[in-house]
Amino acid sequence: MTTYTSLRLRLYLVVGVISMIGGFAVGNPALVALSAPFLLMSAAGLLLARDMPVTVRATFDNDRAIEGDEIHLVLQVDTERRAVVSVSLDLPTGLSIKPVQEDPAILVVFESGVTVWGSHARVEVTLTCDRWGAYRPGWIQTTSRKGLSLFVQTKRSPVDLELRVYPDVETLRRLFEPVETQLGFGDLVSRRKGDGLEFADLRPFVPGDDFRRVNWRVTASGRGIWTNDRHPERNSDVVLLVDTLAPSRRGVPGVLDLAVKAAAAVAAAHLARHDRVGLISFGEPIRWIEVGMGDVQRYRILDTLMESHVRRQLLWRGVRIVPPHALPPQALVVGITPLLDERSISALSELRGRGFDVRIVEVAPEEFMAGSDSRTGDLARRIWLLEREATRSRFARHGIPLVRWEAGASLQAALASIERRERGARRA
Amino acid sequence: MPRRLAWAMLVATALMLTGGVVFVVAAAAPPLRLIAVVAVVTMAGGLVAGAQWLITVACALTVVEIALAFAAGSISSGWIGALAVGVFLVVESSVATLEVAGNAIAPREPAGHRVLVITSTAGVVWLVASILALIAGGTDLPGTFTRIAGVAAAAAVLATLARLVERRRV
Numbered sequence: 001m002t003t004y005t006s007l008r009l010r011l012y013l014v015v016g017v018i019s020m021i022g023g024f025a026v027g028n029p030a031l032v033a034l035s036a037p038f039l040l041m042s043a044a045g046l047l048l049a050r051d052m053p054v055t056v057r058a059t060f061d062n063d064r065a066i067e068g069d070e071i072h073l074v075l076q077v078d079t080e081r082r083a084v085v086s087v088s089l090d091l092p093t094g095l096s097i098k099p100v101q102e103d104p105a106i107l108v109v110f111e112s113g114v115t116v117w118g119s120h121a122r123v124e125v126t127l128t129c130d131r132w133g134a135y136r137p138g139w140i141q142t143t144s145r146k147g148l149s150l151f152v153q154t155k156r157s158p159v160d161l162e163l164r165v166y167p168d169v170e171t172l173r174r175l176f177e178p179v180e181t182q183l184g185f186g187d188l189v190s191r192r193k194g195d196g197l198e199f200a201d202l203r204p205f206v207p208g209d210d211f212r213r214v215n216w217r218v219t220a221s222g223r224g225i226w227t228n229d230r231h232p233e234r235n236s237d238v239v240l241l242v243d244t245l246a247p248s249r250r251g252v253p254g255v256l257d258l259a260v261k262a263a264a265a266v267a268a269a270h271l272a273r274h275d276r277v278g279l280i281s282f283g284e285p286i287r288w289i290e291v292g293m294g295d296v297q298r299y300r301i302l303d304t305l306m307e308s309h310v311r312r313q314l315l316w317r318g319v320r321i322v323p324p325h326a327l328p329p330q331a332l333v334v335g336i337t338p339l340l341d342e343r344s345i346s347a348l349s350e351l352r353g354r355g356f357d358v359r360i361v362e363v364a365p366e367e368f369m370a371g372s373d374s375r376t377g378d379l380a381r382r383i384w385l386l387e388r389e390a391t392r393s394r395f396a397r398h399g400i401p402l403v404r405w406e407a408g409a410s411l412q413a414a415l416a417s418i419e420r421r422e423r424g425a426r427r428a
Numbered sequence: 429m430p431r432r433l434a435w436a437m438l439v440a441t442a443l444m445l446t447g448g449v450v451f452v453v454a455a456a457a458p459p460l461r462l463i464a465v466v467a468v469v470t471m472a473g474g475l476v477a478g479a480q481w482l483i484t485v486a487c488a489l490t491v492v493e494i495a496l497a498f499a500a501g502s503i504s505s506g507w508i509g510a511l512a513v514g515v516f517l518v519v520e521s522s523v524a525t526l527e528v529a530g531n532a533i534a535p536r537e538p539a540g541h542r543v544l545v546i547t548s549t550a551g552v553v554w555l556v557a558s559i560l561a562l563i564a565g566g567t568d569l570p571g572t573f574t575r576i577a578g579v580a581a582a583a584a585v586l587a588t589l590a591r592l593v594e595r596r597r598v
Binding site: 004006007008010011012013014015017018019020021022023024025026028029030031032033034035036037038039040041042043046084085086107108110115117143144145149152154 | 480483484487488490491492494495498499505508511512515516519520522523526530532533534535536537538545549552553556557558560561564578579581582583585586589
């Protein structure tokens with residue numbers, strides 16, 4: 001606990017001491033009388049200034065939220081006597097206190113906290129989740145008055161709070177169609193033949209076939225018994241390779257925000273389609289999650305994306321470090337990258353070389369780049385754009401479809417454009 | 429009430445109070461008008477800039493002006509209660525201005541509670557100053573030795589308070 005003298009005490013002392021010394025110096029007792037109340041109040045304040053224990057317990061009413069949501073921070077402030085206590089929170093960028101609070105016990109709302117009036121006050125502070133991320137406020141600081149408001153005591157205590165704010169993602173209806181499906185049941189029509197709903201082909205009846213699958217219309221033509229083949233409904237393995245190597249400043253929207261939002265949207269849509277989804281967070285360090293299904297897997301992926309940040313590492317081993325079970329054979333690899341780092345570009349080419357079905361969602365970084373007024377700057381930008389175009393051509397040569405997604409645009413529309421191209425290519 | 433409006437009202441109040449005290453004193457002793465003007469300007473600068481040292485200087489100038497007026501004999505000791513309350517209100521209004529502006533560490537109290545505290549304290553200040561002035565009877569302190577002893581006593585009080593303040597600052 002730290003105690004500070006307030007401006008009030010300093011002014012009381014200045015007034016008291018100057019008038020007292022002046023009174024004695026000029027020999028006028030009226031000035032001494034002027035100093036007396038100020039010196040008496042200072043002395044009383046000094047004698048009464050005892051440390052007042054203030055305890056604050058803080059909890060979030062919900063430890064998970066969606067970007068843009070409002071959540072409540074419940075503060076229980078306990079003091080020995082009725083007092084004004086200012087509670088400040090080490091609020092990370094991305095969370096902000098709503099300027100108007102409805103709780104009557106809250107006197108003042110400021111940028112990082114509130115001022116509470118009472119001895120056992122329980123207040124609910126509304127916070128707005130401005131940006132996705134995993135937030136862990138480090139401390140809570142209380143500030144209160146003591147000794148006739150001539151002193152201010154502050155106390156900083158660590159808090160164990162955690163809040164995960166998930167990105168607000170677009171719901172995708174159409175997704176990438178993988179070349180190969182897996183053996184599990186799902187919503188994808190497999191290219192193989194077997195039990196299913198979708199008609200695939202006709203073939204002569206062989207012993208052991210189910211009579212219910214006999215195509216009686218064709219059989220009636222008199223050329224033997226014919227039976228229907230169908231495509232089974234299967235799922236697929238999807239591995240999201242999210243490039244988190246691009247530099248980002250905390251709290252400032254950038255390509256990482258776009259990449260995370262795209263990854264969250266694609267993961268949610270594939271999991272809803274009963275696909276198995278895995279994640280490779282391609283940053284420093286590289287982290288991965290094995291493919292899995294269901295809501296639990298969705299939250300595992302989101303939680304890993306929350307922790308996306310860059311920590312420079314001396315040893316870089318690339319995508320080879322990822323174990324085979326995190327990259328199952330015949331998996332569809334969806335690379336989500338701003339194409340800014342050669343390491344992620346090489347990794348995607350390498351995966352294509354290893355026979356994976358690779359698709360790329362390019363999150364457009366141009367709007368986050370600083371503009372230039374000089375001719376040299378313009379020239380540099382044009383060269384940089386040409387280099388990016390060359391990278392896209394390189395992917396096209398390797399047979400990797402690429403779709404570009406810009407901030408503010410619909411991800412669904414971007415994915416639909418690649419689907420149209422694929423359909424055209426299949427027809428050709 | 430919006431914070432900016434409250435701040436503006438408090439600035440106006442603090443300046444009016446400072447002006448009231450220093451110009452009432454200066455009216456009794458016209459040569460002190462310069463100090464009065466400087467005190468008001470310094471207070472205005474301190475309030476607007478949120479500079480605590482400027483406010484301290486303005487309060488010191490106010491007290492110096494009062495002391496000079498008493499030394500010149502242009503004010504009678506009957507004024508002491510009112511002057512003490514005036515100086516007290518100057519201090520409180522300037523501190524409140526800084527607290528509303530967020531330039532002071534102390535948390536803001538409910539306005540009604542603060543007004544009640546200030547009103548009752550102002551009464552106490554008036555009472556203490558007036559009673560002491562009455563007891564002293566407005567007569568000058570006799571002898572050089574008494575004056576030296578008084579200054580030494582004031583210095584001792586200052587030293588004791590400074591020591592107490594230091595002990596409180598952990």
